[in-house]
Amino acid sequence: MSDTQWETYEVFHQSRRGKPHEHVGSVHAPDPEMALQMARDQFARRLECVSLWVVRTKDVTGTDYQDPDFFSRSFDKSYRDPKGFNAPAKIEPDTP
Amino acid sequence: MTGISPNIPRDPLLKLLVALADDELILGHRDSEWTGHAPILEEDIAFSNIAQDEIGHSLALFTFYSELTGKSPDSMVFERPWKDFACCRFVAYPKGDFAYTVVRQYLFDEAEQVRMNSLLDSSFEPIRGLATKILAEEAYHLMHSKGLVVRLGDATEESHRRMQQAVTDAFPQALGMFETLNGEADLVKAGVVKPSDVLLQQWLERVVPTLTDSTLKTEARRSDGTWNIQCKPDHGGRVGNHGEHLKQLVSDLQSVYRTAPGAGW
Amino acid sequence: MTGQSDEQKLAEFEARIAAGDRVEPGDWMPDEYRQNLIRMIGQHAHSEIVGQLPEGKWIPYAPGFRRKLILLAKVQDEAGHGQLLYRAAETLGKSRENMMDELLAGKAKYSNVFNYPTPTWADVGVIGWLVDTAAVINQTMLAQGSYGPYARAMKRICYEESFHIKQGYDAVVALTKGTPGQRAMAQDAVNRWWYPTLMMSGPPDSMSDHTARAMRWRIKTKTNDQVRQEFVDHIVPQIRAIGLEVPDRNCAYDEKSGHYRFTAPDWNELRRVVNGDGPMNKERLEARKKAHDDGRWVREALATKGRSVS
Numbered sequence: 093m094s095d096t097q098w099e100t101y102e103v104f105h106q107s108r109r110g111k112p113h114e115h116v117g118s119v120h121a122p123d124p125e126m127a128l129q130m131a132r133d134q135f136a137r138r139l140e141c142v143s144l145w146v147v148r149t150k151d152v153t154g155t156d157y158q159d160p161d162f163f164s165r166s167f168d169k170s171y172r173d174p175k176g177f178n179a180p181a182k183i184e185p186d187t188p
Numbered sequence: 189m190t191g192i193s194p195n196i197p198r199d200p201l202l203k204l205l206v207a208l209a210d211d212e213l214i215l216g217h218r219d220s221e222w223t224g225h226a227p228i229l230e231e232d233i234a235f236s237n238i239a240q241d242e243i244g245h246s247l248a249l250f251t252f253y254s255e256l257t258g259k260s261p262d263s264m265v266f267e268r269p270w271k272d273f274a275c276c277r278f279v280a281y282p283k284g285d286f287a288y289t290v291v292r293q294y295l296f297d298e299a300e301q302v303r304m305n306s307l308l309d310s311s312f313e314p315i316r317g318l319a320t321k322i323l324a325e326e327a328y329h330l331m332h333s334k335g336l337v338v339r340l341g342d343a344t345e346e347s348h349r350r351m352q353q354a355v356t357d358a359f360p361q362a363l364g365m366f367e368t369l370n371g372e373a374d375l376v377k378a379g380v381v382k383p384s385d386v387l388l389q390q391w392l393e394r395v396v397p398t399l400t401d402s403t404l405k406t407e408a409r410r411s412d413g414t415w416n417i418q419c420k421p422d423h424g425g426r427v428g429n430h431g432e433h434l435k436q437l438v439s440d441l442q443s444v445y446r447t448a449p450g451a452g453w
Numbered sequence: 454m455t456g457q458s459d460e461q462k463l464a465e466f467e468a469r470i471a472a473g474d475r476v477e478p479g480d481w482m483p484d485e486y487r488q489n490l491i492r493m494i495g496q497h498a499h500s501e502i503v504g505q506l507p508e509g510k511w512i513p514y515a516p517g518f519r520r521k522l523i524l525l526a527k528v529q530d531e532a533g534h535g536q537l538l539y540r541a542a543e544t545l546g547k548s549r550e551n552m553m554d555e556l557l558a559g560k561a562k563y564s565n566v567f568n569y570p571t572p573t574w575a576d577v578g579v580i581g582w583l584v585d586t587a588a589v590i591n592q593t594m595l596a597q598g599s600y601g602p603y604a605r606a607m608k609r610i611c612y613e614e615s616f617h618i619k620q621g622y623d624a625v626v627a628l629t630k631g632t633p634g635q636r637a638m639a640q641d642a643v644n645r646w647w648y649p650t651l652m653m654s655g656p657p658d659s660m661s662d663h664t665a666r667a668m669r670w671r672i673k674t675k676t677n678d679q680v681r682q683e684f685v686d687h688i689v690p691q692i693r694a695i696g697l698e699v700p701d702r703n704c705a706y707d708e709k710s711g712h713y714r715f716t717a718p719d720w721n722e723l724r725r726v727v728n729g730d731g732p733m734n735k736e737r738l739e740a741r742k743k744a745h746d747d748g749r750w751v752r753e754a755l756a757t758k759g760r761s762v763s
Contacts, residue, residue, distance in 0.1 A: 095550060223505060
């Protein structure tokens with residue numbers, strides 16, 4: 093059997109309730125439960141933390157930097173943007 | 189200095205605190221020997237964490253002791269002769285292979301659970317808070333050490349062989365954690381602690397099934413709801429009957445400090 | 454991106470870097486960039502884990518609870534940094550197993566400093582103070598580098614190393630305020646670590662093969678000599694302020710340049726040590742190899758178990 097440093101898990105860390113989970117790095121682990129413990133040692137050693145998620149790296153589906161077309165915006169879609177409208181910032185009430 | 193109310197037996201209480209503090213310190217010291225030498229980087233980080241926690245618990249217990257006696261934690265640990273240490277012999281044995289370390293840590297972590305839980309309703313109020321804090325950190329330790337025992341117990345032929353050897357060696361030694369301290373009967377009567385033999389039974393109830401489920405044999409058998417031990421417990425630590433291992437350990441521990449005792453470091 | 458020639462890709466790559474953009478795993482990159490980074494990050498990771506040994510040796514002897522806990526935390530951080538750095542290198546396509554095997558076979562380089570012995574307790578404080586100061590100056594610069602995963606690892610590591618510096622400094626100050634024996638121990642450690650620490654920033658620019666390309670691709674944003682000078686300017690006043698001496702009679706402040714002059718280290722010594730001929734190279738690699746070999750059954754067992762339960 094080949095020696096291994098185990099497969100990797102991506103780690104997501106939530107510092108406080110209400111904040112989003114943030115990707116902070118990854119750990120090598122033999123299984124998900126140990127990955128969680130290792131993530132705690134590595135990424136919650138000093139940082140405030142209320143929640144940790146671990147996901148096998150191979151289970152992450154992601155976009156390809158080499159394919160920017162996936163995010164392309166060729167045509168004017170400023171109608172989706174607040175700046176695409178011409179409305180006064182403030183409307184004064186009618187004076188009686 | 190904090191006072192102890194007259195209905196709490198002072199000397200036995202102080203002895204108990206020192207015994208518990210010594211256990212934590214010596215085990216933490218052994219755990220720290222893995223730093224830079226663990227089987228994998230992740231376990232290096234994990235054991236450094238556990239070592240810090242155990243030494244931290246020792247410091248908390250000695251700090252509490254110093255509030256009662258005026259003797260500082262550093263003076264207790266770095267100036268006391270090795271024969272006056274009250275740790276069980278178990279924690280002073282060399283770290284061995286990783287299997288021995290994991291088994292020792294697991295057996296100790298379960299003992300902590302049992303003992304600290306038993307102090308949560310102690311008649312000596314200040315110890316309850318200390319026990320609560322220690323239990324909080326111990327939750328993670330137990331998760332880690334138990335997780336390793338369960339996995340390594342039957343993973344491969346080699347891991348099983350090593351883990352079984354570790355259990356065979358460590359189990360009789362671990363029984364020394366529950367050696368009755370002098371004056372315990374008075375502490376029990378005052379409601380400060382539960383009896384050691386009760387704690388021992390609770391501990392066996394936790395560790396033996398876990399070890400058995402992990403295909404690891406022990407010399408404990410249950411009959412009529414009571415656990416019976418079929419090996420000789422490695423007692424003596426609580427009354428200062430220590431071996432060469434502790435002598436060497438304490439000598440190392442104190443060597444730098446003693447070159448300028450009383451100086452700042 | 455597809456259909457472009459390599460020259461076009463390279464031009465675009467270099468333009469992005471010049472504009473301060475970051476490179477992420479999965480981006481096209483010149484092979485030399487990739488190999489350069491793998492080498493650099495790998496060396497950095499190896500340095501952290503070999504570096505655990507000279508200080509870790511003193512944990513059992515640490516004088517007092519506080520020093521013991523602080524040292525344990527520091528060495529733990531170093532293992533953690535090694536872990537982060539190996540992961541950053543892995544994003545470039547080289548496995549940690551591979552890197553470990555090379556290190557243990559004596560085929561990989563790592564920082565010179567960790568090949569020197571630590572014969573006294575004072576060495577621990579001096580390393581934390583001097584070596585980690587040099588490391589932070591270097592790493593702060595690297596945190597501005599172009600490769601995303603490495604730059605991110607640098608930020609995290611710098612944050613933790615800043616504690617190490619304070620802890621080391623604090624330990625040395627305690628010695629200077631103590632007995633004559635403690636004081637002498639501190640000075641002796643500074644005497645021994647001064648030149649090795651100067652060498653940490655690497656060979657002089659005039660002798661450095663890798664620097665030009667590394668600067669162009671923002672793998673580094675300052676040269677070795679620049680980083681070295683920054684270290685000297687920062688540390689000399691600190692050393693003298695606590696009543697210790699810099700073991701270099703030529704070390705003096707030059708009004709005109711605004712920098713400290715200093716005697717260059719022996720670059721032959723650096724070359725020898727980095728190539729495996731330092732006082733502790735053999736012993737430290739043997740220790741890591743033993744840990745690796747002794748731990749094989751654990752790694753295999755947990756991997757086997759992991760496969761069967763998932």
